[in-house]
Amino acid sequence: xxxxxxxxxxxxxxxEARHCEEIFALVDRNRAHIRRWMPWVDGxxxxxxxxxxxxxxxxxxxxxxxxxxxxxxxxKIVGMIGFHAMDWTHRKTSIxxxxxxxxxxxxxxxxxxxxxxxxxxxxxxxxxxxIRCATGNxxxxxxxxxxxxxxxxxxxxxxxxYDHFEDHIxxxxxxxxxxxxxxx
Numbered sequence: 001x002x003x004x005x006x007x008x009x010x011x012x013x014x015x016e017a018r019h020c021e022e023i024f025a026l027v028d029r030n031r032a033h034i035r036r037w038m039p040w041v042d043g044x045x046x047x048x049x050x051x052x053x054x055x056x057x058x059x060x061x062x063x064x065x066x067x068x069x070x071x072x073x074x075x076k077i078v079g080m081i082g083f084h085a086m087d088w089t090h091r092k093t094s095i096x097x098x099x100x101x102x103x104x105x106x107x108x109x110x111x112x113x114x115x116x117x118x119x120x121x122x123x124x125x126x127x128x129x130x131i132r133c134a135t136g137n138x139x140x141x142x143x144x145x146x147x148x149x150x151x152x153x154x155x156x157x158x159x160x161x162y163d164h165f166e167d168h169i170x171x172x173x174x175x176x177x178x179x180x181x182x183x184x
Contacts (some may be wrong), residue, residue, distance in 0.1 A: 002067055004119070006111040012069040012081065015057055019070055020050040022077050033101040037137050039161050066093060071112050078103040081112045083120065092128035093120055097140075112145050116125070116182050117147065119126060121175045128175070132168040134159070144171035148180025 002014040015023065024047045027034070035041040043049065050177050061067040068082035079099035095116050098170040099109045113131070120126045131149060145151070149171035157165035173180060 004115050006115045010073045015068045015070050017054055020046050020054055024050045030101055034098050037134050091126045094130040101153045110146055112144050121178050121182055129173050134166045147174045
């Protein structure tokens with residue numbers, strides 16, 4: 001089980017089957033907001049789609065190949081964050097995340113990314129954490145910058161987003177740089 005307190009009123013909890021209805025309601029409320037950057041939104045039409053995703057996520061967790069956690073703030077789920085996959089040979093992973101539009105600007109996702117990065121580099125003994133963001137997603141790109149990640153470069157047309165390709169900027173933090181994360 002994965003659960004971490006990230007601020008006095010926010011925590012990360014492993015996404016479980018019992019959360020599927022809440023996750024779908026959050027996606028549905030934020031459909032226009034998150035669709036701009038997330039290619040899976042149109043395929044998430046009902047709770048059953050979230051249940052299928054959650055089963056896949058549970059299998060991923062059971063295989064020690066990453067996991068997905070809900071971001072809970074003041075008792076309500078307001079976003080998701082997770083490790084896409086674990087490369088145990090090269091001791092690296094990447095973090096993906098999205099946040100409820102009304103919950104932006106509170107530092108929640110920055111705190112969540114800090115916690116996940118500390119978990120990866122500290123407890124899991126990985127050497128590298130990546131965050132990739134669409135070039136135009138300034139709010140998302142601000143998070144790795146704020147946390148001291150290094151900007152490594154641009155991946156050209158790396159993601160198909162409904163009707164066009166998006167470039168991504170790659171950010172990374174190494175185990176030897178963990179102090180850059182700051183307190184928290």
